[in-house]
Amino acid sequence: MxxxxxxxxxxxxxxxxxxxxxxxxxxxxxxxxxxxxxxxxxxxxxxxxxxxxxxxxxxxxxxxxxxxxxxxxxxxxxxxxxxxxxxxxxxxxxxxxxxxxxxxxxxxxxxxxxxxxxxxxxxxxxxxxxxxxxxxxxxxxxxxxxxxxxxxxxxxxxxxxxxxxxxxxxxxxxxxxxYLFDNRVGTGQSAIDGILRATNILIAGKVAVVVGYGWVGRGIASRLRGMGARVIVVEVSPLRALEALMDGFDVMPMKDAAKIGDLFVTATGNINVISKDHILLMKNGAILANAGHFNVEIDVKGLKEIAKNIRTIRPYTEEYELPNGNKVYLLADGRLVNLAAAEGxxxxxxxxxxxxxxxxxxxxxxxxxxxxxxxxxxxxxxxxxxxxxxxxxMGIEIETMTEEQKEYIKQWKYGT
Missing domain, CATH: 3.40.50.1480 (Adenosylhomocysteinase-like)
Known part of the structure; x- marks a missing residue:
């Protein structure tokens, strides 16, 4: 074989x-x-x-x-x-x-x-x-x-x-x-699992920036908040940005979020949503992780070009020293953090x-x-x-409609 x-x-x-x-x-x-x-x-x-x-x-x-x-x-x-x-x-x-x-x-x-x-x-x-x-x-x-x-x-x-x-x-x-469960519930838990295995940081009290508020981003943002993080959402869609705001999250552009975030998690399916220009704005100790399928969401190539020094700190955690002396930490080389640093x-x-x-x-x-x-x-x-x-x-039973109820939702004549 x-x-x-x-x-x-x-x-x-x-x-x-x-x-x-x-x-x-x-x-x-x-x-x-x-x-x-x-x-x-x-x-x-x-x-x-x-x-x-x-x-x-x-x-x-x-x-x-x-x-x-x-x-x-x-x-x-x-x-x-x-x-x-x-x-x-x-x-x-x-x-x-x-x-x-x-x-x-x-x-x-x-x-x-x-x-x-x-x-x-x-x-x-x-x-x-x-x-x-x-x-x-x-x-x-x-x-x-x-x-x-x-x-x-x-x-x-x-x-x-x-x-x-x-x-x-x-x-x-x-x-x-x-998408309701795998993307939202599954990635919401497993991405954070990967981040914790790679870093062992405390989530509570951190400013966490979630880039993208699709089903994956929703799950990650809600679970980060549940663990005590202060969560900012970065979005390009006015509908999703409004939804994130109504869900209780701060919403702002990446150029503003980059300056205050402690932990960044990308979940967009798009390229360079965290660019090297954004990274240069980040404070010392910022952590970068990707939960999107491909390793293109964080500009890893650009980060390597501007870094003065690169070294491995822990498994799946690399330290990049920036020209201004600040250090940022890239998890799993920008690949899917939940599968690279954890078990999916x-x-x-x-x-x-x-x-x-x-x-x-x-x-x-x-x-x-x-x-x-x-x-x-x-x-x-x-x-x-x-x-x-x-x-x-899971041992769960649900309700079933009566014949009367089945007939009622098919008709249009009867109201109140």
């Missing part, structure tokens, strides 16, 4: 990690039982670029149990959990091409590797795999694909608008059960996202002959099924 991982001897520990994740992912396990009993993906090849974590392991083991042949590469050079990668190869027969600390060349080589096998379905986290297919592998006959992130969906929407999208894609990121989202949250992924792949396989080459949202019935399974797994 072809694979490329760091160390197969780590497999036993990885197996335990996967078992721990699956214990906290009841919705996905229920879907596994459903898909495996019908062998829904028998004969299907799936190539996936995802963060190779214990939670992702639960997803690809579900696809494997349903009969698929899986080729997996990492979606970030620093996010792979090497023990999990080893376990997937040794115990599950999954072709993994990923290790923590890949170079950029390794990253793209591994992506090329998983496309050699001409998949029927692709799964992506960030859009790099989709982009590579459109650049180099246009002859692969794909049923369709999925996309996990806001960043990736933006890229795919651009392809659709320009008329170049080669196959249908389901935007898993746009499911209610994804809690399994309970990824249970929702990866349940959507599994059912979206099932939808593509069943409907690929009839769906068009465009970006689709997750069908509402799948979204609601995932929510129901999650509640059931």
């Amino acid at each position: 072809e694979y490329n991982v760091k160390d197969l001897s780590l497999a036993d520990q990885g197996k335990k990690q996967i078992e721990w994740a699956e214990m906290h992912m009841p919705a996905l396990i229920s879907i596994r039982q459903q898909l495996s009993s019908s062998q829904a993906f028998k004969g299907i090849r799936i190539s996936a670029v995802l963060h190779v974590t214990k939670e992702t392991a639960a997803l690809v083991r579900t696809l494997k149990a349903a009969g698929a042949d899986i080729y997996l590469a990492g979606s970030n050079p620093l996010s792979t959990q090497d023990d999990v990668a080893a376990a997937l190869v040794k115990y599950d027969g999954i072709h993994v091409f990923a290790w923590k600390g890949e170079s950029e060349t390794d990253y793209y080589n591994n992506m090329n590797e998983i496309l050699k096998y001409e998949p029927n379905v692709v799964m992506d986290d960030g859009g790099d795999l989709h982009a590579l297919i459109h650049e180099k592998y246009r002859n692969i006959k794909l049923f369709g694909g999925t996309e996990e992130t806001t960043t990736g969906v933006i890229r795919l929407k651009a392809m659709e608008e320009q008329g170049v999208l080669l196959y249908p894609v389901i935007a898993v990121n746009n499911a209610f059960t994804k 989202h809690p399994s309970e949250v990824m249970d929702l996202s990866f349940s959507n992924q599994a059912l979206s792949v099932d939808y593509i396989v069943k409907n690929h002959l009839s769906i068009e080459k465009r970006v689709y949202n997750v069908p509402l019935d799948i979204d609601e099924q995932v929510a129901f399974l999650k509640l059931k797994g």
